[in-house]
Amino acid sequence: MSHPFETLPNTPLSDELVDTAFSRAARAGRAKSGIEAQQSMLQTAANVISDNLENVVTGWPDFDTLDPFYVELAAAIAGVDQLRKHLNEIGWAGTKATDIRQEYERRLYNGDADAARKLRKQAFARLADIVEEIDEDLEAVMDAREQLRDLPDIRPDEPTIVVAGYPNVGKSSFVNRLTRASNEEASYPFTTTQIHVGHLERNHIRYQLIDTPGLLDRPPADRNAVEAQAVSALTHAGDAVLVVVDPTGECGYPLDTQLALRDDIVGRFDVPVLTVYNKLDRLEDVVATADGSDPDHLMSVTEHENVQQVLDAAIEAVDYEPELPLGE
Ligand SMILES: Nc1nc2c(ncn2[C@@H]2O[C@H](COP(=O)(O)OP(=O)(O)OP(=O)(O)O)[C@@H](O)[C@H]2O)c(=O)[nH]1
Ligand SMILES: [Mg+2]
Numbered sequence: 001m002s003h004p005f006e007t008l009p010n011t012p013l014s015d016e017l018v019d020t021a022f023s024r025a026a027r028a029g030r031a032k033s034g035i036e037a038q039q040s041m042l043q044t045a046a047n048v049i050s051d052n053l054e055n056v057v058t059g060w061p062d063f064d065t066l067d068p069f070y071v072e073l074a075a076a077i078a079g080v081d082q083l084r085k086h087l088n089e090i091g092w093a094g095t096k097a098t099d100i101r102q103e104y105e106r107r108l109y110n111g112d113a114d115a116a117r118k119l120r121k122q123a124f125a126r127l128a129d130i131v132e133e134i135d136e137d138l139e140a141v142m143d144a145r146e147q148l149r150d151l152p153d154i155r156p157d158e159p160t161i162v163v164a165g166y167p168n169v170g171k172s173s174f175v176n177r178l179t180r181a182s183n184e185e186a187s188y189p190f191t192t193t194q195i196h197v198g199h200l201e202r203n204h205i206r207y208q209l210i211d212t213p214g215l216l217d218r219p220p221a222d223r224n225a226v227e228a229q230a231v232s233a234l235t236h237a238g239d240a241v242l243v244v245v246d247p248t249g250e251c252g253y254p255l256d257t258q259l260a261l262r263d264d265i266v267g268r269f270d271v272p273v274l275t276v277y278n279k280l281d282r283l284e285d286v287v288a289t290a291d292g293s294d295p296d297h298l299m300s301v302t303e304h305e306n307v308q309q310v311l312d313a314a315i316e317a318v319d320y321e322p323e324l325p326l327g328e
Pocket of ligand 2: 173211
């Protein structure tokens with residue numbers, strides 16, 4: 001299994017495509033002579049162009065049926081409407097190449113070999129024009145493909161716990177402790193830091209833990225448009241959120257700042273959000289600072305205190321019901 005953008009087809013640039021089409025056409029023409037040679041060149045060039053362009057278009061998943069998590073990620077990178085528009089233009093050019101082939105195929109037989117050669121050249125010029133016209137569309141689709149192909153392998157259909165919180169609070173320590181055996185690192189193209197995706201199994205169900213540095217580790221006002229869109233995508237993937245808080249403030253952020261982030265996350269996600277105070281081993285400081293606020297859980301990742309219980313609570317919050325096969 002992989003994400004739907006991993007197998008996006010190679011997208012040629014317009015110059016490459018025209019070069020390929022015409023050089024294959026030249027080869028095809030050499031095998032024949034007279035009008036037939038011209039006919040063969042025309043067919044080859046037009047088919048190379050229309051086949052390639054059609055492949056580009058059909059290789060993209062249908063945004064109307066795609067999981068919203070992926071739709072939003074595509075939106076973060078390229079804009080779904082723009083992508084659709086580019087793909088439409090490319091599809092149009094493919095059809096147009098076929099039209100040109102059909103038009104000139106008929107006309108080529110109406111004269112001598114010399115006239116056929118002139119017509120074929122005219123057809124080539126029109127084919128080249130058509131492909132040049134979608135130069136920017138091909139480039140945009142190629143860029144989007146490059147970025148989407150390397151997305152971390154997050155599976156929105158798997159039960160997912162999103163781990164959020166300010167830098168240095170212990171998010172990675174937590175995820176690494178629980179998923180050490182199968183931890184993967186991958187980067188979103190639009191974050192400067194690496195996203196960690198870990199997996200663990202409980203009662204034969206695979207859970208996904210996502211550590212979100214660069215996204216859910218700062219106030220919403222500090223996120224640029226693309227990051228905000230990515231956070232929005234994460235809201236579709238997450239089934240529960242753990243907000244890790246360092247009540248000692250040793251992470252460099254005061255408690256109320258961290259709790260403000262938590263409040264934003266509560267408002268943004270439609271799933272249970274658990275507030276977990278980490279660094280319980282520094283409890284005296286906690287008591288001194290954490291007046292009035294009450295976390296759902298306390299833990300110390302480094303001292304192995306309460307970590308499993310926090311995981312249990314998160315799994316309970318996810319409340320995942322595996323789909324049982326119907327019938328017997
Ligand atoms: N005393 C104490 N230190 C901890 C605990 N958990 C994590 N730390 C330390 O806190 C520091 C930050 O931990 P990380 O897991 O890297 O924090 P993070 O939230 O992933 O930070 P970023 O990746 O920068 O966002 C490290 O030095 C950890 O060893 C804990 O329970 N007690
Ligand atoms: Mg980290």
